[in-house]
Amino acid sequence: MDDTAERSLVTRAQGGDASAFGELIRLTQAAVYHVCLRMMGERREAEDMAQETFVRVYERLHTFDPQRPFLPWVRRVAANYCLNQLARRAPAAESFDDAFDWAEESAGPLAQIEQAEQARRVRAALLRLAPRQRAVVELRHFQELSYEEIAQALNLPISDVKSDLFRARRLLAEMLKDDPSN
Amino acid sequence: MTHLTEETLNLFLDQALAEPEALAAQAHLAACPACSARLADLSLVFSRLETLGDSQIDLDLGPAVLQRLKKPARLPRTVGWLTVFQILAALVALAFAWPVLHLELPASFSWSAAVQPLLALLAAWQTALQAGLQTADPAGLFAALPELGLPLAGLLAAAAVFALLALVANALFLYPRSRRLR
Numbered sequence: 001m002d003d004t005a006e007r008s009l010v011t012r013a014q015g016g017d018a019s020a021f022g023e024l025i026r027l028t029q030a031a032v033y034h035v036c037l038r039m040m041g042e043r044r045e046a047e048d049m050a051q052e053t054f055v056r057v058y059e060r061l062h063t064f065d066p067q068r069p070f071l072p073w074v075r076r077v078a079a080n081y082c083l084n085q086l087a088r089r090a091p092a093a094e095s096f097d098d099a100f101d102w103a104e105e106s107a108g109p110l111a112q113i114e115q116a117e118q119a120r121r122v123r124a125a126l127l128r129l130a131p132r133q134r135a136v137v138e139l140r141h142f143q144e145l146s147y148e149e150i151a152q153a154l155n156l157p158i159s160d161v162k163s164d165l166f167r168a169r170r171l172l173a174e175m176l177k178d179d180p181s182n
Numbered sequence: 183m184t185h186l187t188e189e190t191l192n193l194f195l196d197q198a199l200a201e202p203e204a205l206a207a208q209a210h211l212a213a214c215p216a217c218s219a220r221l222a223d224l225s226l227v228f229s230r231l232e233t234l235g236d237s238q239i240d241l242d243l244g245p246a247v248l249q250r251l252k253k254p255a256r257l258p259r260t261v262g263w264l265t266v267f268q269i270l271a272a273l274v275a276l277a278f279a280w281p282v283l284h285l286e287l288p289a290s291f292s293w294s295a296a297v298q299p300l301l302a303l304l305a306a307w308q309t310a311l312q313a314g315l316q317t318a319d320p321a322g323l324f325a326a327l328p329e330l331g332l333p334l335a336g337l338l339a340a341a342a343v344f345a346l347l348a349l350v351a352n353a354l355f356l357y358p359r360s361r362r363l364r
Contacts, residue, residue: 018248025244033243034236047241054247115233122230140196141231147198166192173223176230 003069010066013058021061025054028071032078038138039082041127049085053078072143076153079138083154086131125175132156133168140165186210186217191224265356268348275345 006027012020032053037046057077064073126134132154139150147165151158186194186207193199194207211218 018252021251022244022248025247026242029241029243030239031236033239033241034234038234047243051243051247051250054243055250058247058251118230119233122234126231126234137231141228142235147196162189162192166188169192169224169227170188172227172230176226177223 006070007066010061010064010070014061014064014066021058024070028074029054031071031075035075035078035138035142036082038123038126038142039079039086039131039134041123049082050078053081056081075143076139076145079135079143080153083131083135086134122176125172128175129168129171130164133164133171136161136164137168137172183210183214185214186220188220191217191221195221195224195228265352268352272345272348272352275341279339279342279345 009020009024013024029050033046033050036049036053037043040046040049053074057074060077064070126137129137135154136150139145139153140147145153147158147161150156150161150165154161156164190199190203190207194204194211197204199207211221
């Protein structure tokens with residue numbers, strides 16, 4: 001979709017047009033769902049979080065500048081919402097679903113199983129990180145934000161962002177180093 | 183040989199080093215197997231995380247989200263009770279003020295006259311405050327403050343104004359929540 005069409009959809013949705021907002025959901029739901037799945041670990045929960053993200057997006061839509069790209073903003077709202085939900089919970093071992101949806105459909109059956117198994121290990125490792133470390137990894141690796149942008153999105157000093165990110169990577173490296181597939 | 187710090191390795195992978203530092207790090211990595219191995223561990227994290235990218239999903243969040251957004255918004259319980267209390271208090275204040283204002287005011291009352299004592303009081307307080315600050319004498323400051331000498335009608339008019347303001351503030355607070363999709 002080109003920028004003009006997206007701007008028009010956002011403007012119409014800001015005016016309360018349900019079909020325009022429905023179209024924006026359709027265009028961005030996969031990305032938002034995956035942000036939630038990486039943050040929360042379970043499909044059912046990720047689906048609920050993604051729905052809740054879109055409700056929040058609509059409630060804040062009047063503050064959004066239609067000249068800016070919509071997807072990065074929505075993904076940031078999703079990451080922040082998941083982080084807030086995780087921060088409210090008592091620390092507990094995170095559970096997660098099998099990761100067959102990450103296997104490339106074009107790969108053969110055996111390769112698909114291997115890919116899915118690898119994805120499952122990475123997700124398990126990701127879920128062992130502290131929520132804030134997970135959010136920083138999400139924003140840096142999947143949303144490709146700079147340190148400054150992450151600091152702004154999470155309302156943290158840049159030094160904290162770097163420290164969380166570098167520590168998270170070290171922990172992930174240690175966990176993935178023990179991965180038998182290496 | 184001084185090894186590269188963890189921060190430098192991370193910044194190197196994030197392409198966040200300035201050019202001279204990046205070149206120096208590259209030269210060091212070419213000559214240092216230990217740092218190269220650490221870099222490889224970190225790079226593994228980058229490539230493993232890529233396996234969790236966004237893929238297509240068999241999910242349509244649109245209908246559920248739109249259905250929720252079309253329902254009337256519900257206030258959180260505490261905010262709801264507070265708003266009800268504010269509205270009742272404002273209505274009671276108006277009910278008390280109205281008969282007096284209605285019966286006593288037509289002949290002698292004007293809104294500008296009712297506000298006049300408040301303005302005079304503010305001006306007197308300002309003068310007293312300035313004088314008190316100049317003399318740096320707190321006792322003199324309080325002694326110089328004028329007493330509240332508003333007539334009953336003025337007080338009731340002020341109560342009515344505050345009650346109306348409370349109702350308007352509630353309406354402004356509730357309006358964004360009433361913005362629903364069409």
